[in-house]
Amino acid sequence: PASTELAPLCTPAMVVDVDIVKRNAQRMVDRYQDLGVKLRPHMKTHKTLECGDIMTGGSRRCVVVSTLAEASFYADHGFDDILYAYPLPFDKLERCAALSERLSLFQVLLDHPQALELLSKRPLRAIAKTEGVELTGVYAHCGNSYHCKGVEKIQAVAQETTTLTLQFMEKLRAAGINCKSSIGSTPSCSHPIKDMGQLSEVHPGNYVFYDVQQSLIGSCSMEDVAVRVLTRVIGHCPHRNQLLVDCGWAALSQDGAGRLPSGYAVIEGHPDLKLLSMTQEHGRVEPITGELDYSKYPLGSLLKLVPYHSCATAMMHSVYHVHSGGRLVGKWFPTRGW
Template sequence: MEESRLIRARARDNCSATASPVIPFGIEEMMLSFGRNYVPRLVSTLRTPAMLIDVEKLQNNCKKMQDRCKHMNVALRPHMKAVKTREVGCFMTNGSRQRIVVSNMAEAKFYADGGFDDILLAAPITQNKLESARELMSQLDAFHVTTDNMTVLNAIARTPPADGKRWSVVLKLNVGSARCGVEPSDPAALQLARAINDSTNIKFAGVYAYCGHCYDYSRPDEISKAAARVKNKTTAFAKRLESENIECPIVGVFTTPACTFATCDMTGVTEVHPGSFAFNEFDVVRTGACSEEDIAVSVLTTVVGHYPKTGHMIIDAGWTAISVHKGDDDVGFGRFIGAPELRVTKIYQEVAKVESISGHLNFQKYPIGSTIRLLPFMSYAVAVLHPVHYAVNGDLVVDEWMPVKGW
């Protein structure tokens, strides 16, 4: 616990000069903050399959979102579920290691031990996680949990918080995604807010509105309108709470596409919580919020064999390396860098079948044992699968980042 506090203090000292989103947090500052001195190696020396992160693209992606939030005059609380490592978390918070979102308790503990603070658990907490949450309360200056029902709220109220602290509870709202959360118009929403606010050992921390349904749209104007609806519903509810003398410090909204295309007045919103922006992926490309050139993650894979009779070759990256997620026929499981004619046509656990969209695969161009790089359809799914994330600059591996695993 004391070590993580020292890490947070060291991060603030080392990164104070890069706190503004105008000056992007860099690989040197990140490695300094972790006290590391990595000896670069060639990408060609890696055993495949391997997940690669283009550090320059990562930096650029993070700076774009930081500048976008500055323009909207809202705080950025980036979502760590999309990246899974402390190092990328440093880039996303511009070196501060402050104000992040996580999806599960393993992530919360992982980032807390890495010197991060002001952590919000976005997935509604359950009774069997309260003891672990209480331990994190004592470790952190600020740890927030979310709920959307009275059953769990009553369990929180019955659980003593860490010494000298109160539970910090955020009300999860459903503003269109219909996944979890209570609708602002539902009387239960106000009842829950009142119950949280009236509890002696709970502090009402605010509201959190997930808007994954913004990914359902593929035109900027559609996403902009959806974002405006999310913002208006959320801030209207926050105003209603204030009229009931319930302070609402956190009013959090949006995803990466919503942040990118929102044109509404952001008055009343305190923070946004996108995550995909750091790596980007084809699902974000489809919305227009980034281009294929902005995708920072690729999977290095080796050609295993040629099969001329059936016109395909096999690579050593199956669904355990590139995930089962796929887009439309044009993208599929992803696109190969420098080989636009290739597509993954069938995927197995440890290998995948690759064919040419022309129907005539040039086997000489891709010898057995050679490597190619795939931009996967869903970067954050790949981040979950790989045991090591290799940070690369051109043909060099400049660092190795270990992701959090489990729940």
């Protein structure tokens, strides 16, 4: 069967199910088309062109990035209307100015009067309207949605963030300032509330991959998680009732420590196993209870780890192996750095 195409991959390897990626992306598109709100997908989780294409429906317009390296990478490949969602950096102003010259629309964030002062001394063309700076909108990230468990609590955070943002927009309007509003986090954007229809746009990102953390929050189900780290059994350690696998923190990241009964990841199809610890290149797997049946895990056999936090796991890989139903369809190469 096609799924055997993954088996010859050298491990550890990050694999991405492109069908799930497309489904996650389409659901988010549909959700905000229905609400009449612009979707500005965040690129920080995957940092690839291909996933950027899928999230923007091929338009390569209207994205958010977390680093200037991402902004340059996407600009170099024909993306435009890029929002650099980071406090205006003091050390990268010239690079911001250069991007602003190249792009039709490049937006930066200001969160302090000193940053405004800096910007007024070196105005970026695209926002240079009133005294060198044009306020495009208000940007908020409801990061507290990551502390939620369940849709009801997610929607309470979404409601609070939306209400506060809309009240602030109202105050701006009363002062004669009309601008856009953008909020977002994958949990809140996966379960929008009605009032979010009054916002200009939303900017979730992780939803394209999702992960165990998002399933525990209630943003998605485990079936929606598009990424795995493939790992092989490389040792039997009966004196410790453990398996050794070839995935350490160099391939999975250390995110999720102490968060799951199954350790640093969920081991697909093996709810009885736990990834209890890792070194740089090794993982130690043990049964959650009882004795390990080594005959079920011969040396060289594959296990699939569902990451706790896909942003952190993806960061550890310079190539993602992309498959459709187990058939390898390509490789995606993320950008890195700042």
